[in-house]
Amino acid sequence: MLKSLAARTALVTCVVAVMSVLVTAAVGIPLTATQANKAARQRLADDTKLTAELLRPRFVNTPRNPTDEENVAKRLAEQNIEVYLIRSGKADREGLPANVVKAIAAGQNVEVRLAKVGGRIRLVAGRPIGKDGNGVVLAEAPPGGALERFSSQLWIALLAGLAAGLIAGPLLARRIARPIRNVATAAKRLSAGDRTVTLSPDGPTEVAELAHAVNALTAALATSEGREREFLLSVSHELRTPLTTIRGYAEALADGVVGEEGAQRAGQTVLDEAERLDRLIADLLVLARLEAADLPIEVVDVDLTQLLATTAEAWGGRVASAGLVLRTELPPFPVPVSTDPGRIRQILDGLLENALRVVPAQAPLVLALYTSPSAAWIEVRDGGPGFTDEDLAVAFERGALSRRYQGVRKVGSGLGLALAARLSRRLGARIDAGHAPEGGARFTVTFPLRTVS
Template structure:
């Protein structure tokens, strides 16, 4: 039976250890605080119990010592003849009653003195032999004996012994006090001490329960919100109910959820846009290929349809290339080949590349570059990426500027930075369009029904490239007047020794 109880208890302990309830932060906080308070209260009870017990015993010992002096005085008075034997016995009996004990006056042979006891010539119990021998050596003190005789086997006594001599006659005075008298006082004190402490501990436990729930509440709510987020629900929020660290944590958690929801929405929008951008040319190609294979296209139109197919393939190629380029840039690919670049030289190279497109569209190009002989503008850049930035901005200006328009390119020093401005006299944008030009796949021309060859990723790539090379870019535009892009890069500080 006992073995079964032990096994059941062990199983219960293992179950508690594995319980999710015991592993919760709320229970750990509560139990930690409660255990700390319990240890404090137990220590307090132990200290006061020891202190009061020691105080009571010291008080009783002092009382017995003072009463033994009174017994000595009575013995001296009786020897002098001023006190009768009857009065001596009565006085000794009254002294014993004063401390709820009794007094034994013993001669040097270990027998009770006939003048102070109703049972003369009685030998003291053997339990008092040790203090009797100590008193014969002239020592006084106290001890506790478990019992005096077989008549009182369960009664312990506090014994105070004191040697004295009256007219050259030696006596040993034993002051015997039942320990039960002291224990009753100590028990009453312990009860009066324990009851308030127990109620205080219960009150503290209740307060700790409330505090622990308040501390663990935000964490529990955040855990539930996190579990909901793992299921794809980004609408959950943690209520902010305080201004402390937990309130700050809840606010930060909500901001994180907002950001995750925004990223999720962006991801979904990105996938939908990519699918649309890929589907359109693929649908066109499929329709044209089916028409060509079924001989539905007149022979004189075959070359034209093949040119359209080739254009759609090039569009797909540009889209895939831009997507891969954007992915590399966002992963830090734009910072792999940083070196000192003379901006005037690179600007000249780019202008040579785009000059053909400018002439084809009959656009006027106005440039404003540093004068010859001035200190060249040098920045730490990736030269290929810088060329890509400038080409994208110029091609963008060419694309949205009607024939006969003007494009202006300027390069100058502005404080500690090199400033490149690309401005056009094109169709421009309103404020809503201007705020979205850095978004992936956004095309400002779509709302106006214009056909362009762009993928909607060019300005997004430009933005990431400029930021990757520690530069800044901003755009200003007015509808019907044109658009201006301003790019700034930090200049390399000149060597003062040169």
């Protein structure tokens, strides 16, 4: 029942309303009692002074005004105030404390105080009249009426607070929960494939931020799915091309169109296309495992100088057969790092493969290694057509350059640079693309340097 935000908000509103009334009562009751007591004391003191003045003619040789005396007596009786007269140091009736009577008899004022009068606690105050031990004392019950009224009516305030919470709570809860419901509806539409979902960024700041976030997510999903579709189309094309070639030669061999003299060349072509398919599928599998974060990485101590020398030796024959000039720039000392040499070789092979595809004959291809006190970086540079600044911004996005240069220059599947970027991140390295001094592209893979003990 209380699992929804609306129900919980309504409950909290009611609780807050009731707690507000209780806190107000906790503060208000003592304040009310204090003020009531203070007012009662002041009133009793004033009544005592006035009564003493009006009764003075009874005790001294001055004309009396019975009407005034009767009015005072009547008013005091209406207020439940008892009047005690002191004559020659004695009270007109029993009940007053002896110390009060003694003070009046001595000509002293009795300020308002609590005392037991006739067995009951009362506020008493007295004034002497003349100098013969005469005076008047007033006694009044303590001011408990205001406090009692306040306490007896507290339940009314509690009910009013609860009613206000019950009315305002659901309204407030509905208003608070509406943006969340809208987001939930938008999320369901997004999960169903609707990429036209937008939320109006109205209301409080937090609600507006939530709407902006959902709108940004919608746009990002639409962009990502668009790129995925383009990538699938590109990969489909890359797969279809070697498959078409293999199928064509296979049909020619099966139909006897290719004779003995052309069988070897046809077989070599089929083998080359099969290897191309194998590389493409391998790249796709590696990318999928990288995105799933389960690609095995075997970190060992590696000498980058030796690793690059071995790579240059392995690629030397293939680069020479393509008519290119492979140059190495390696330091004359070991450069130790902790990494996976197999994955480093995979990155370098992909970068060199890309270069062989586009670099013209007799252009330079450079494999270099540089160091600083804190890092080492590998560079693969070439004298090919290179990239524009706009190309560099998307160089490592899957299939971006392949789509951009389709039909303009030789392109691959668009997986190589994306694979190199993801492998670099898994190894704790950083890869960057830039312009090479040889006129073409430059790719830099940077590693934190490790000192061998």
